[in-house]
Amino acid sequence: MPVTDGPATNDDRTCAWDEARDRAASFRRELDPVVATPEEAVGGVLADPLLALSDIPAYDTSLVEGWAIAGPGPWRIRTASRRDLFAGLEYHESTTHQLLRDGQATPVTAGEALGSGVTGVVAASRCIVEGELLKVRDSDRNHSRIEPGSGVRPRGSDAAYGTELLPAGDRVTPAVAALAATAGHDHLSIIPMPTVGLIRIGSEVLQTGIPRSGMTRDAVSPALPGWIAGIGARCQPARWVTEGDAELIDVIDDLISDVVITAGPASGGAVRRVLAGMKADILVDGVACKPGGSMLLAQLQDGRPLIHCGEVPADAVATILTLLAPIIAALTRSPDPIRRSRMADTVFGDRQATTLVPVRHVGDRGQDVAIISPGGPGGLFALSRADGIAVVPPGGIRRNEPAYVLPMS
Numbered sequence: 001m002p003v004t005d006g007p008a009t010n011d012d013r014t015c016a017w018d019e020a021r022d023r024a025a026s027f028r029r030e031l032d033p034v035v036a037t038p039e040e041a042v043g044g045v046l047a048d049p050l051l052a053l054s055d056i057p058a059y060d061t062s063l064v065e066g067w068a069i070a071g072p073g074p075w076r077i078r079t080a081s082r083r084d085l086f087a088g089l090e091y092h093e094s095t096t097h098q099l100l101r102d103g104q105a106t107p108v109t110a111g112e113a114l115g116s117g118v119t120g121v122v123a124a125s126r127c128i129v130e131g132e133l134l135k136v137r138d139s140d141r142n143h144s145r146i147e148p149g150s151g152v153r154p155r156g157s158d159a160a161y162g163t164e165l166l167p168a169g170d171r172v173t174p175a176v177a178a179l180a181a182t183a184g185h186d187h188l189s190i191i192p193m194p195t196v197g198l199i200r201i202g203s204e205v206l207q208t209g210i211p212r213s214g215m216t217r218d219a220v221s222p223a224l225p226g227w228i229a230g231i232g233a234r235c236q237p238a239r240w241v242t243e244g245d246a247e248l249i250d251v252i253d254d255l256i257s258d259v260v261i262t263a264g265p266a267s268g269g270a271v272r273r274v275l276a277g278m279k280a281d282i283l284v285d286g287v288a289c290k291p292g293g294s295m296l297l298a299q300l301q302d303g304r305p306l307i308h309c310g311e312v313p314a315d316a317v318a319t320i321l322t323l324l325a326p327i328i329a330a331l332t333r334s335p336d337p338i339r340r341s342r343m344a345d346t347v348f349g350d351r352q353a354t355t356l357v358p359v360r361h362v363g364d365r366g367q368d369v370a371i372i373s374p375g376g377p378g379g380l381f382a383l384s385r386a387d388g389i390a391v392v393p394p395g396g397i398r399r400n401e402p403a404y405v406l407p408m409s
Contacts, residue, residue, distance in 0.1 A: 053184030071102030121151030201264030292318030
């Protein structure tokens with residue numbers, strides 16, 4: 001028997017938007033930490049604070065391009081014959097060479113390592129070379145005196161060994177992976193990105209090709225992986241179910257994922273029938289919000305959350321940001337991504353329901369959000385230009401009042 005939808009959700013079981021989000025946030029299942037290389041860790045969350053395993057930088061370096069000097073001048077220029085014997089030239093920590101003796105100088109580039117004996121670095125623009133001698137160009141100063149440490153970036157000036165660079169709970173971005181490598185880490189303990197199994201229900205939409213009479217393209221499946229990635233999870237390829245409730249049960253049981261999402265007919269009748277048969281615990285059955293009022297959250301017998309998000313992109317993104325985002329935060333022990341901004345416009349909301357509207361951050365500091373006028377099929381033109389979804393409480397919100405904003409990336 002084909003999958004068919006059932007009756008709409010019971011209004012008596014519909015909860016307020018903030019209550020639905022609280023129920024999702026109270027989902028206290030957590031993922032176990034894993035060990036990964038810095039490049040493998042990108043996208044995960046730090047399970048432990050990121051500590052410096054060495055001084056950063058690990059050696060003195062030159063702040064400018066010019067001359068490394070030792071002691072007072074003028075300095076006799078020493079030409080490098082073996083690069084590992086001089087300041088800034090392949091210096092190794094185990095060397096015992098006095099790389100420069102008092103009264104000597106050697107050229108260095110900005111960022112180059114400095115060996116022992118160097119007391120300062122003089123910018124090339126300040127120096128003059130007279131034969132084999134180096135002198136300071138400034139005639140108003142003592143040619144032979146440079147303040148010790150001038151032009152040098154000392155070892156450990158950014159962070160000393162053992163310094164906490166980032167706290168546990170921070171997401172591992174490419175820059176964090178680079179910082180971890182700079183700090184000496186070969187492996188990191190992370191909470192991995194949760195996996196989301198996506199099930200697309202129904203046969204009334206096209207997976208490919210040009211929309212035609214009575215058949216529209218599936219617009220939810222292409223959007224969900226990106227929206228899910230934006231809240232720190234990884235979406236598996238969509239599994240299609242068209243043959244009935246038994247097939248849906250088999251696919252749910254077959255999915256190896258941390259969360260299950262079903263997308264399909266708005267009222268989710270097939271999903272509710274299946275959940276009843278699987279003896280799942282329904283936590284949210286309808287939310288007083290527009291769009292996404294028919295969203296559903298249940299806990300399966302194996303402990304995984306299952307979310308139903310409808311088949312319209314506006315409903316889907318509302319569900320992802322309302323229910324999935326706090327669940328991902330709980331799974332990864334991360335803070336809730338919701339933020340407060342200031343409304344640049346007055347919005348007249350519904351009298352009884354929360355309204356979720358696409359917005360874009362504006363202003364010099366990006367602290368305000370402006371409503372994007374709806375347009376196109378299902379508000380997709382507005383969603384395509386939005387960087388967040390503003391939460392407008394029942395009754396609306398006035399200009400310059402604070403508002404909660406759910407980031408879309």
